[in-house]
Amino acid sequence: MSNPLIVYGVPFSQPVRAVLWLMLYKQKSFELALINPGSSSEGGSRHPDYLTKFPTGTIPSIEDKESGFVLSESHAIMCYLCNKNNWTDLYPSNHEERAKVDSYLHLHHRNVREASIGLVAPKVRKDLNFSEDFLKISQANIEKAFKALENGWLAQSRFLTGDNLTIADMSAYVEIGQLQSKFTNVYDFQPLPNITRWLEEMNQVAYHDEVHTSLYELGDISSEAPSMETIISANKKGFVVIQEQLASMKDQ
Numbered sequence: 001m002s003n004p005l006i007v008y009g010v011p012f013s014q015p016v017r018a019v020l021w022l023m024l025y026k027q028k029s030f031e032l033a034l035i036n037p038g039s040s041s042e043g044g045s046r047h048p049d050y051l052t053k054f055p056t057g058t059i060p061s062i063e064d065k066e067s068g069f070v071l072s073e074s075h076a077i078m079c080y081l082c083n084k085n086n087w088t089d090l091y092p093s094n095h096e097e098r099a100k101v102d103s104y105l106h107l108h109h110r111n112v113r114e115a116s117i118g119l120v121a122p123k124v125r126k127d128l129n130f131s132e133d134f135l136k137i138s139q140a141n142i143e144k145a146f147k148a149l150e151n152g153w154l155a156q157s158r159f160l161t162g163d164n165l166t167i168a169d170m171s172a173y174v175e176i177g178q179l180q181s182k183f184t185n186v187y188d189f190q191p192l193p194n195i196t197r198w199l200e201e202m203n204q205v206a207y208h209d210e211v212h213t214s215l216y217e218l219g220d221i222s223s224e225a226p227s228m229e230t231i232i233s234a235n236k237k238g239f240v241v242i243q244e245q246l247a248s249m250k251d252q
């Protein structure tokens, strides 16, 4: 029988990686349906068929084929999955602890998420023609966000909101982690010891490598933009590795 839960997206997308990581970490099986972000062709996130179900036209989105329930926005999806499956280790049931996780998830959409827009997208998506002013503002926002993580959140605890891993860490890492020298190599974390320590912790989390296959494949983009072929092939490799994990998984 085919899996009732479909995740739409590509492994190269940061918020998609966060959802995939959560699902693999919890050993919850699903079907990954490839959707090309921004494309209005068939199989694209701006195609009318996709927009009918997911009006914002973004990935990730999920669909429960049994109930017909559909949902977009990575954080809403992660919270929903945790609530539905009672994954209180990653999304605590204690109100105060959960509120701290929510607080990070709300913060993330500006500030930390700008890591992609300010540092990665201009190199990978030259076609989007970001203006110099926009990139400057984005980079200033990243610096502000990293300062808050370094001197605040990660100065006080092992993970972002306490001593245990939560979905806040997964979501933050897919943005911040991609900048490391072993991946795109577009940011120097040496002056930030707390973030560096946390990045190393996150590297040890189960399925880190599998979920980041497409980034290992993409490699260093600091001095040369990757070709479209490299991006497509990195995405394909990432997809194959996720499929391999799903094939070997026993659903819970």
Ligand SMILES: N[C@@H](CCC(=O)N[C@@H](CS)C(=O)NCC(=O)O)C(=O)O
Pocket (backbone or CB within 6 Å): 013, 014, 015, 016, 037, 038, 039, 045, 046, 057, 058, 059, 060, 072, 073, 074, 075, 109
């Ligand atoms: N806030 C959204 C962001 C989703 C997002 O920006 N996804 C990108 C891919 S990384 C996308 O779908 N872009 C295509 C488009 O906007 O047309 C989330 O967390 O899910």
